Amino acid sequence: GVRAVVLIGGGEPLLHPATKSLMRMLADSEVKLGLVTNGTLLHKYLDEVEECLQWVRISVDAATQTTYDSFRPTRRRQSAFRSVIQNIERITGKSKCSVGYSFVALTRMNSDGTCLTNIPEIFDAVSIARKIGCNYFELKAALDLDHFIQGLPLHLIEEIKMQIDKATILVSPDFALLLSSSLKDLISETPQEQSKEYHRCLVTRLRTTITPTGVFLCAYHRGQRFARLGDPVKEPFTEIWKRVLSHSVDPAIDCRFHCARHEMNLFLESHKE
Numbered sequence: 001g002v003r004a005v006v007l008i009g010g011g012e013p014l015l016h017p018a019t020k021s022l023m024r025m026l027a028d029s030e031v032k033l034g035l036v037t038n039g040t041l042l043h044k045y046l047d048e049v050e051e052c053l054q055w056v057r058i059s060v061d062a063a064t065q066t067t068y069d070s071f072r073p074t075r076r077r078q079s080a081f082r083s084v085i086q087n088i089e090r091i092t093g094k095s096k097c098s099v100g101y102s103f104v105a106l107t108r109m110n111s112d113g114t115c116l117t118n119i120p121e122i123f124d125a126v127s128i129a130r131k132i133g134c135n136y137f138e139l140k141a142a143l144d145l146d147h148f149i150q151g152l153p154l155h156l157i158e159e160i161k162m163q164i165d166k167a168t169i170l171v172s173p174d175f176a177l178l179l180s181s182s183l184k185d186l187i188s189e190t191p192q193e194q195s196k197e198y199h200r201c202l203v204t205r206l207r208t209t210i211t212p213t214g215v216f217l218c219a220y221h222r223g224q225r226f227a228r229l230g231d232p233v234k235e236p237f238t239e240i241w242k243r244v245l246s247h248s249v250d251p252a253i254d255c256r257f258h259c260a261r262h263e264m265n266l267f268l269e270s271h272k273e
Contacts, residue, residue, distance in 0.1 A: 003032060004031060004032040004034070005032075005033055006033075006035070007019065007022075007023075007033070007034070007036070008035075012037065013037060014037055014041040014042070019045075020045065023045075023048045023053070027051065027052035032054045033053050034053065034055045035053055035056045035057070037057075037059070038084070039058040039087050040074075040083065040084055042056075042091060043083075046094060049095050050094055050095040050096070050097075054097055054098065055097050055099070055100070056095075056097055056099055057099075058084065058087075058099070058100065058101060061103050061104050062081065062118055062121060063118075063128055064124070065079045065082065069081065070118075071106050088133075088134065089132045092133030093133060098135045099133070100135060100136045100138050100178075101125065101134045101136070101138070102140065103118075103122065103139050104140045104142050105117075105119050105122070105152070105156075105160055105183065106118050106142055119159050120163070122160065122163035122164070122167060123163045123167045125137070126167040126170055135174070135176065137167075137176070140183050141180065143257075143258060147257035147259070148192045148193070149190075149192050149258050151186075151192060157186065157187055157189070160183075164177070181260050181262065185258065192258070193256050193257075194255075194257060194259060194262060196251040196255060196256075198251055198252065198265060198269050200248055201218070201249055201251050202265055202268040202269070203218070203261040204249070205244050205245070208244055214232075215232055215237075218249075220257065227249060
């Protein structure tokens with residue numbers, strides 16, 4: 001009964017040798033498919049993107065090669081930035097699937113005490129995304145390893161707001177500017193801890209996560225023993241799937257971090273019937 005699958009990280013999905021056959025299998029089974037990728041290998045999957053995907057989101061986080069190399073370095077001497085942009089152009093020109101340009105607002109302290117950030121490039125990145133044919137640009141806040149929003153100095157928050165205001169002129173019926181819930185909380189200076197008054201997560205029944213180390217209730221709790229539902233290599237997936245209905249986390253206790261599904265849970269709780 002699964003209706004949709006997202007191929008997403010913990011690594012680059014297109015590096016796995018079985019990805020092509022998996023995409024074909026899901027498409028042949030009429031399962032809708034989305035992909036989150038860094039875009040470096042898209043040129044090898046043009047047919048699959050066109051024939052199997054409903055949407056693809058490319059993580060770029062920059063508008064220039066210099067900034068891209070600072071936050072997304074490669075082992076190769078040659079920068080991957082231009083090839084990623086070219087790959088996006090290839091799929092926007094060929095595929096009917098929705099294509100998104102993903103940008104996480106990042107900062108890093110250099111060894112000399114100066115701050116390196118990609119935030120001043122937001123508007124330029126939105127301009128590039130629209131120019132190369134993307135359907136939307138998604139702006140997100142950076143999260144730490146425990147999924148809490150990384151705070152920023154006030155002047156950088158104001159810079160983000162200014163860049164967003166500037167970028168709104170590029171919005172059109174064919175191009176959207178999307179602000180993630182984490183970004184909205186960041187610029188509204190909402191506390192890092194996201195309190196929740198409900199004690200069940202209904203979204204876990206929609207967002208079960210399959211990983212090399214097992215099946216977990218959700219991506220936020222992957223790798224945690226209490227949220228592990230089973231091993232699909234050793235037992236039927238249908239049996240594991242049934243456990244989602246009986247196994248749950250308590251969001252009020254277990255999920256104090258920023259959860260992108262919080263608003264959906266509030267909606268579902270208000271429509272219990």
